[in-house]
Amino acid sequence: MAAPKKPEPEAPSGATVFRDTVYTSRTLILPDGRSLPVAGGRVMAAADDTVALEYLKGHPDLQQE
Numbered sequence: 287m288a289a290p291k292k293p294e295p296e297a298p299s300g301a302t303v304f305r306d307t308v309y310t311s312r313t314l315i316l317p318d319g320r321s322l323p324v325a326g327g328r329v330m331a332a333a334d335d336t337v338a339l340e341y342l343k344g345h346p347d348l349q350q351e
Contacts, residue, residue, distance in 0.1 A: 309347070
């Protein structure tokens, strides 16, 4: 019998979620030096974080959910 699938964590209200198509876990470094963790193949940024959103939207391995 297969193990039950873990539920995906809910995105906080106002967060934009991207799916990492290559890695399930890694750390992305933004141009301003901040880091964003990829966990469970997902990375989140606040809807008003223009630096993070611009970076994530331009990253070839990421797809907005």
